[in-house]
Amino acid sequence: MRVASLGNFSMYYKVLAKEIIITAFWDNRQNPEKLLKTLQNIK
Numbered sequence: 001m002r003v004a005s006l007g008n009f010s011m012y013y014k015v016l017a018k019e020i021i022i023t024a025f026w027d028n029r030q031n032p033e034k035l036l037k038t039l040q041n042i043k
Helices: 031-042
Strands: 002-006 009-015 020-027
Touching: 020 031
Parallel strands: none
Antiparallel strands: 002 009, 009 020
């Protein structure tokens, strides 16, 4: 998984052979523990 920082937000994404899949947008001002739980639920 990769991440792009966009000011107060981050975009988490995967790069596959023929597509890019955006898995999450995140407001960086939130609790980082909540981010870990959110990313663990993504398959």
